[in-house]
Amino acid sequence: MAAFTGAGISVESGIPPFRGDDGIWSKYDPAILELSTYLEKPKTVWPVIRELFFKYFGTAKPNNAHLALASMEQKGLLKGIITQNIDNLHQEAGSTDVAEFHGNSKTFICTHNTSHVVSVGEVDFDRDYPHCPKCNHLTKPSFIFFGEAIPREAFIKSEKHAQECDVMLIVGSTGEVVPASNIPWMAKRNGATIIEVNPQPTTFTYNISDISLKGKAGEVLAQLDALL
Structure with a gap:
């Protein structure tokens, strides 16, 4: 089953x-x-x-x-x-x-360098958008957006x-x-x-x-x- x-x-x-x-x-x-x-x-x-x-x-x-x-x-x-x-x-x-x-919503991925994976606990939710702590670029939640495979x-x-x-x-x-x-x-x-x-x-x-x-x-x- x-x-x-x-x-x-x-x-x-x-x-x-x-x-x-x-x-x-x-x-x-x-x-x-x-x-x-x-x-x-x-x-x-x-x-x-x-x-x-x-x-x-x-x-x-x-x-x-x-x-x-x-x-x-x-x-x-x-x-x-x-x-x-x-x-x-x-x-x-x-x-x-x-x-x-x-x-899943438990991690974020850097849009500049996809090898940078950030746990949700590392995300600063008070910022204007989620930044990668390694390179300061935009990250996105790891769940699928429309337009993604x-x-x-x-x-x-x-x-x-x-x-x-x-x-x-x-x-x-x-x-x-x-x-x-x-x-x-x-x-x-x-x-x-x-x-x-x-x-x-x-x-x-x-x-x-x-x-x-x-x-x-x-x-x-x-x-x-x-x-x-």
Whole structure:
């Protein structure tokens, strides 16, 4: 079994989703996450990114959904997680095999010299934009901006899980973001049973989901883990 998770799994940890009536993109223009915009106007873009992401990530803790998936891994039932999230909550919950399809917010990379990798703890959040402590150039969070390629290692690992799993859990993903949303479809084509956990129907629900469990991720996954 493998799991595919999206922003919805972290809502119970206090992190807002991207889509929906209360989602981030209902309040902000997605163009703020265009790589070209960030590189050209870091002083304009950085305050928004800092507010949207790092304000919430700094205090968020794994919820029952993250903990349930970690428990399933410890039982030997879950072989890996493919996540669209950049909040590191799966790892903090104890999961060890996590393919971060969109990168992670725990490090920054210098845009002048990519060998300079900066931990989030080294970033001065009070400056006009994040500077590299080694060369003073602009750094960017290690998560994927629009216009960037998916990390190769995460992409390969995600495809491997999709090709080999007999069951795929979809948790908290609407299926609207490509190419990430292609992963569950790949699992389906390879014969996997698709179990979806979401509070509302998604693009997966009527297309590839064999079982749809409606409810909050923390409650549903905790019950499922207890039954396994």
